[in-house]
Amino acid sequence: MADLNGDGPRPVDHIVLPTADLGTARQRLDALGFTVAPEARHPFGTANACVFLGDGTFLEPIAVAQRELCERSAIDGNVFVARDQAYRFRRGEEGCSALVMGTQNAEEDRRQFVNAGISAGLNLEFARPFETLDGTRDVAGFELAFAADLRAPDVFFFTCERKNPSDVDKSALETHDNGVVSIRQVVLSEQNPSDFQYLLQEIADQREVNAHSFGIELDAGNATVLALNGTGLKAYFGVEGGTHARGLRMRGIVFATDRFDALEDRLKQNGIAFSFVGGRLVVPEHSGQGAFFAFEAV
Structure with a gap:
């Protein structure tokens, strides 16, 4: 970290x-x-x-x-x-x-x-x-x-x-069959993301913001925080629902995996719906998975 x-x-x-x-x-x-x-x-x-x-x-x-x-x-x-x-x-x-x-x-x-x-x-x-x-x-x-x-x-x-970081070996818990090694992006949605730019800047303690027609992006210390409008959510991840009532909502997580091809096979075997959007594999939210998950190769 x-x-x-x-x-x-x-x-x-x-x-x-x-x-x-x-x-x-x-x-x-x-x-x-x-x-x-x-x-x-x-x-x-x-x-x-x-x-x-x-x-x-x-x-x-x-x-x-x-x-x-x-x-x-x-x-x-x-x-x-x-x-x-x-x-x-x-x-x-x-x-x-x-x-x-x-x-x-x-x-x-x-x-x-x-x-x-x-x-x-x-x-x-x-x-x-x-x-x-x-x-x-x-x-x-x-x-x-x-x-x-x-x-x-x-x-x-x-x-x-x-407060008291554990010395217990967590390596087995940090090893995943899907090859996920990190979080790359956290995705929020809002009709006009720039209305919440100041809030997200304070949360991330980050002054620099990349603003564009789809929303805003801030680099946190280890990942990117994205706040996207409905057009951006659809374009980046193929996800609908960015035109909900006003106010930020947490929508998705982008993971880095070193087993991208094997992950596709696993999802097919388990009958899990997914799509490819912009080189990412995107799994829609589901019971027990309260946000969309997107996976991209390391």
Whole structure:
């Protein structure tokens, strides 16, 4: 992963994918060729089953494990749970709700977000258990700093400071049959993406923006963040739906794979629909996969 809080922009840390059932998400991600970690419970009532990539990023499929605990946590001011509940109420149990950036100082990020007028609430510190495929266990600690825009209720952002990086060997979890090694792009949609340029600049801590007729692009520390209009979404990925009601939405993830041809064969064998757009292999969103996935060769 790129350096955190150095001279460059923040790197992408992970992407949150709400799901109704982790079993469904695990089955779908496995069919796509990903290695999925064992289920892990948060102390505030949610649970995840992550996909860890070799570049240090990960996907976080997340489900409600203890509803009453989630509701109490939201009432007590837990921004993560409250935003997850709001997303599920508005958008349903499947989707892609949050873009998370890496940091080494979540408290400083909170101050930055407050000064920029985009803070979404108090930071959250917590720890959760972590388990590898061979049963090795550890505890992972985090501090999150939240940002959001009232004009975009269906997406939120936070930075993630990893408090006690684990020494546990995760290489088996980071090895995937589909050959995916990294996230290259994170894709959002909006009718007029430039209306959210300032927000995304603050999230990525990036001043430079590439603006064009399809939207805007910002280079994060390890990937590109794209906000596209409907024409751009269709042209780049063959995906419809960029003309939804106003407000940013998380739409897709572009992965780099060193097994591009083998991935095509795997998807055919598993009966998974896909298309080729601009040299990429694009898989539309599905139950357990709350965003479109696009794959391109390393």
